[in-house]
Amino acid sequence: MKLQKKHLFDAPKNIKRILRLLYVCCVLLLVLDFIIDRHISHNWENLWGFYPIFGFVSCVILVLVATRMRTFLMRNEDYYRDEGTNDKAITSSATQSGEASKRKDCISQKSTTKKGDRDVDD
Amino acid sequence: MWMIEIPPFFPFFIGALIVSLTRGRLRGMIMVAIPIVSALHLWLMPEGIHLQFLLFDYQLIPYRIDKLSLMFGYVFHIAALIGIIYSLHLRDTMQQVSAMMYAGSGLGAVFAGDLLTLFIFWELLAFTSVFLIWARRTERAFVAGMRYLIIQVLSGVILLAGALFYASDNNTLEFGYIGLDSVAGWLIFIAFGIKCAFPMAHNWLTDAYPEATVTGTVFLSAFTTKVAVYALARAYPGVELLVYIGAAMTCFPIFFAVIENDLRRVLAYSLLNQVGFMVVGIGIGTALAINGAVAHAFNDVIFKGLLFMSMGAVLHMTGRINGSELGGLYKTMPKTTILCIVGAASISAFPLFSGFVSKSMVVSAALEEGFEWIWLMLLFASAGVFHHAGIKIPYFAFFAHDSGIRANDPPKNMLVAMAIAAGLCLAIGIYPQALYALLPFDTGYNPYDATHVLAQTQLLFFSALAFVWLNLKGLYPPELRSINLDFDWVYRRAFPTALQKIFTIIWKLDRVLRQGLKLKLKVYLTFIAQKNGRLSGLLSKNYPSGSMVMWVAVVLAIYLFLSFIQ
Numbered sequence: 248m249k250l251q252k253k254h255l256f257d258a259p260k261n262i263k264r265i266l267r268l269l270y271v272c273c274v275l276l277l278v279l280d281f282i283i284d285r286h287i288s289h290n291w292e293n294l295w296g297f298y299p300i301f302g303f304v305s306c307v308i309l310v311l312v313a314t315r316m317r318t319f320l321m322r323n324e325d326y327y328r329d330e331g332t333n334d335k336a337i338t339s340s341a342t343q344s345g346e347a348s349k350r351k352d353c354i355s356q357k358s359t360t361k362k363g364d365r366d367v368d369d
Numbered sequence: 370m371w372m373i374e375i376p377p378f379f380p381f382f383i384g385a386l387i388v389s390l391t392r393g394r395l396r397g398m399i400m401v402a403i404p405i406v407s408a409l410h411l412w413l414m415p416e417g418i419h420l421q422f423l424l425f426d427y428q429l430i431p432y433r434i435d436k437l438s439l440m441f442g443y444v445f446h447i448a449a450l451i452g453i454i455y456s457l458h459l460r461d462t463m464q465q466v467s468a469m470m471y472a473g474s475g476l477g478a479v480f481a482g483d484l485l486t487l488f489i490f491w492e493l494l495a496f497t498s499v500f501l502i503w504a505r506r507t508e509r510a511f512v513a514g515m516r517y518l519i520i521q522v523l524s525g526v527i528l529l530a531g532a533l534f535y536a537s538d539n540n541t542l543e544f545g546y547i548g549l550d551s552v553a554g555w556l557i558f559i560a561f562g563i564k565c566a567f568p569m570a571h572n573w574l575t576d577a578y579p580e581a582t583v584t585g586t587v588f589l590s591a592f593t594t595k596v597a598v599y600a601l602a603r604a605y606p607g608v609e610l611l612v613y614i615g616a617a618m619t620c621f622p623i624f625f626a627v628i629e630n631d632l633r634r635v636l637a638y639s640l641l642n643q644v645g646f647m648v649v650g651i652g653i654g655t656a657l658a659i660n661g662a663v664a665h666a667f668n669d670v671i672f673k674g675l676l677f678m679s680m681g682a683v684l685h686m687t688g689r690i691n692g693s694e695l696g697g698l699y700k701t702m703p704k705t706t707i708l709c710i711v712g713a714a715s716i717s718a719f720p721l722f723s724g725f726v727s728k729s730m731v732v733s734a735a736l737e738e739g740f741e742w743i744w745l746m747l748l749f750a751s752a753g754v755f756h757h758a759g760i761k762i763p764y765f766a767f768f769a770h771d772s773g774i775r776a777n778d779p780p781k782n783m784l785v786a787m788a789i790a791a792g793l794c795l796a797i798g799i800y801p802q803a804l805y806a807l808l809p810f811d812t813g814y815n816p817y818d819a820t821h822v823l824a825q826t827q828l829l830f831f832s833a834l835a836f837v838w839l840n841l842k843g844l845y846p847p848e849l850r851s852i853n854l855d856f857d858w859v860y861r862r863a864f865p866t867a868l869q870k871i872f873t874i875i876w877k878l879d880r881v882l883r884q885g886l887k888l889k890l891k892v893y894l895t896f897i898a899q900k901n902g903r904l905s906g907l908l909s910k911n912y913p914s915g916s917m918v919m920w921v922a923v924v925l926a927i928y929l930f931l932s933f934i935q
Contacts, residue, residue: 306835
């Protein structure tokens with residue numbers, strides 16, 4: 248076996264370097280807040296570190312809320328799998344090509360076996 | 370000089386015809402040549418009405434140029450060219466023809482000077498683009514395309530109804546400012562809103578775009594929503610309702626984008642978010658805001674195209690697009706990685722990238738006009754879009770954990786298309802004056818003043834810091850094989866289930882009723898049969914009715930026979 252080529256981020260050292268660069272940039276940007284003479288059009292912008300704090304806090308809230316949303320929105324990947332049969336408009340117009348109608352047949356077969364309480368052939 | 374006055378959709382439609390008749394290299398050359406020639410032609414056209422005729426009592430204007438439509442005309446040519454180059458490796462006539470037709474329809478719609486022409490191209494947009502979804506040739510793509518088509522056609526039908534109301538109210542079909550003070554105004558507003566993917570009407574986009582082909586999504590992302598943005602900018606500038614709709618559009622999709630697994634669906638959500646910025650701009654309606662909306666539409670076509678292309682390249686080379694299955698691709702797809710990061714930086718509005726020079730106009734306008742809370746929402750959305758489109762997309766596809774996939778960079782034509790888009794993103798970001806010169810209004814806006822640049826950079830860097838912090842703490846939601854419910858649950862699950870339940874009850878009721886009726890009928894029949902049985906055997910129940918038919922036939926035959934011998 249050949250030795251696998253080492254890539255840029257395979258070494259944890261490089262990841263650390265990138266992160267350190269990010270931290271330095273963040274500190275610098277905070278300091279610049281005081282150095283640069285800003286012309287401000289709204290009072291909120293005058294608050295100390297308004298943009299940095301807003302950016303950080305809003306992202307944390309965004310992620311935490313979104314993670315919470317998973318508890319009631321997340322479903323299995325094939326949740327909608329048998330949807331084709333539920334929507335009449337879709338199956339009825341599925342007769343456009345031979346392939347499509349074949350597909351329809353196999354869908355409807357699936358559905359009749361699945362939903363037994365619907366008695367159509369009476 | 371009739372030669373000059375060819376509306377831009379025409380070369381594309383002719384091109385589609387030629388494409389369907391040619392093969393191989395020749396087809397590729399024709400496809401590349403058409404947007405270039407058409408764009409040069411458009412460049413030379415002066416503003417004004419170039420084509421009009423009378424239909425019954427109404428003046429139809431299929432070709433009208435002004436500054437607003439021209440912006441969209443240019444960017445649609447760019448998008449068409451990039452998309453065509455990106456799809457040059459294809460050997461699929463259906464996709465290539467429909468892509469040409471689709472681009473042509475988009476151009477037809479933005480240069481339409483009356484509502485009837487607009488309606489025709491509005492519907493053509495739907496019918497030509499759905500083939501880009503069906504061309505995936507999977508069952509999922511087929512049903513998603515069908516849902517897409519139904520909703521798009523519905524939008525067109527509402528537009529037609531609105532146009533008819535408008536014509537009877539105003540005695541003209543000319544497409545200009547409409548406003549919300551009439552039934553016609555509301556109907557047309559709803560039609561535009563559906564195509565613009567307003568909240569609750571947005572699921573056709575997040576549903577269908579990720580199911581389209583690798584190259585199809587690139588085309589889809591460019592035209593349909595931007596035509597709707599153009600139409601809103603022309604008919605409803607300064608309508609305050611749009612500010613609130615747009616602000617909602619910028620905020621809610623980012624939550625879905627954070628937890629979505631399919632990376633092209635993440636991009637679809639971020640497309641909604643970007644269109645939200647444009648809608649806010651149109652709603653504010655000042656010169657600066659409209660300029661911002663139009664410029665942002667222009668830039669969005671390019672950087673969103675670039676992002677869809679880079680994810681398309683990943684899907685094309687690996688066959689996978691879920692964040693949970695990807696990672697570590699930077700090792701073997703370095704060029705795609707870099708191009709994707711350029712797109713990500715542009716959509717996140719980093720200074721020196723194209724998103725910055727247009728989004729900042731809308732945000733500034735919101736603050737200037739006193740929409741403080743809207744301004745905060747836009748800031749939140751700016752941080753959010755960086756989070757999901759700027760970091761999540763490149764991070765989970767190209768970095769994160771190593772998935773072990775060793776796919777190469779995509780074919781050369783794909784790389785060239787992405788490089789053109791990336792070049793434009795940078796060029797517009799570095800030299801925005803070229804873009805500003807084309808805008809409808811002259812506002813003398815300068816995006817690169819120190820306050821702006823610092824504020825935006827702070828916002829973005831601290832968002833990145835938040836991402837790092839959440840990741841290190843293990844709070845960042847992992848990519849999971851899953852789907853998330855959205856508003857489409859209502860028509861994909863709730864409605865059908867309710868209908869099914871109702872029909873089950875109806876069928877049961879129906880069966881009981883019919884069985885009762887049959888029983889009654891049987892009783893009566895046996896009763897009558899018994900009576901007849903006593904009278905004569907011929908009318909009894911056991912005597913088959915077929916025999917009577919036979920005897921009638923015999924009698925008729927005898928008649929016939931008799932008529933011959935007479």
